[in-house]
Amino acid sequence: MSTLGAELARAQHQWGRVETAAQAADAAPGEVFALARAVVRRWWELEEFWARETVWRPRLEGVVEATRARCGGVAGWGDA
Numbered sequence: 097m098s099t100l101g102a103e104l105a106r107a108q109h110q111w112g113r114v115e116t117a118a119q120a121a122d123a124a125p126g127e128v129f130a131l132a133r134a135v136v137r138r139w140w141e142l143e144e145f146w147a148r149e150t151v152w153r154p155r156l157e158g159v160v161e162a163t164r165a166r167c168g169g170v171a172g173w174g175d176a
Contacts, residue, residue: 103155104162 111125118128136156139145146153 101162104159 114128115125118125136152139149139152140156
């Protein structure tokens with residue numbers, strides 16, 4: 097399994113905990129995911145951050161690619 101594959105497997109394994117915490121906070125799990133995505137997208141907009149960043153860009157691209165391959169078009173993902 098690739099590093100990204102292992103990382104995605106760990107994230108999926110932990111999703112139950114995220115879902116439980118979201119429900120305890122009276123938030124839909126999708127809202128939690130949308131907020132996390134919004135934060136990462138904001139980082140993406142900060143050129144000074146990405147000029148020195150070497151880890152997150154490939155991770156984000158890999159997650160988007162893997163999600164599209166597994167789930168098809170995900171509502172709200174646009175062309176990101």
